[in-house]
């Protein structure tokens with residue numbers, strides 16, 4: 012954990028640089044292609060979130076329910092938009108529902124969907140979610156196999172109405188081979204395209220090391236952490 016508190020000038024410079032790169036890339040795709048930035052704050056000090064808020068950033072992502080809970084409470088005075096982007100253990104489902112995240116990006120299969128839906132029903136709530144796709148079929152990663160993604164999407168839509176599927180999320184292939192990373196994004200984009208007629212609006216892909224490539228492949232939401240918090 013790099014908990015260094017960074018000066019406002021540093022964060023402003025980094026944020027500007029990221030926004031410029033997002034802009035330059037999305038314009039190449041289409042002038043109407045809008046890309047949303049979610050700042051991944053999991054490795055940074057809380058104070059830096061506050062500073063980024065002052066610089067205009069609203070959307071933040073955490074990958075652990077416990078840390079999300081603490082930060083949402085500590086920063087309650089700010090109108091932040093919280094995204095849960097990490098693996099959700101079943102024993103944390105109730106807590107996540109109570110935190111009422113803006114978007115749960117890492118719904119990774121029917122099993123979790125069933126458990127989540129049951130608790131949502133008990134609490135009389137709904138949750139906006141993205142279906143996470145394991146686009147590079149990596150053992151270490153969560154998510155639905157690309158071949159099963161559409162069936163899983165439709166099954167969730169039919170069986171679990173309290174889960175509001177808003178789109179898909181993926182993590183690019185873990186490799187230096189750009190062609191393979193591109194392929195994992197294209198795989199996800201193709202699934203997203205086929206699901207748009209069934210309500211998919213968000214295609215969340217791209218992190219510090221690969222967000223420009225992800226945008227070129229159709230991402231409209233990037234999740235960026237380390238590139239922002241480098242001194």
Ligand SMILES: *Cc1c(COP(=O)(O)O)cnc(C)c1O
Pocket residue numbers: 051053074096097182217218219220234235236237238
């Ligand atoms: C940590 C994380 C990110 C951000 O990664 P960086 O490389 O630090 O930009 C994005 N998405 C998920 C799911 C993550 O866990």
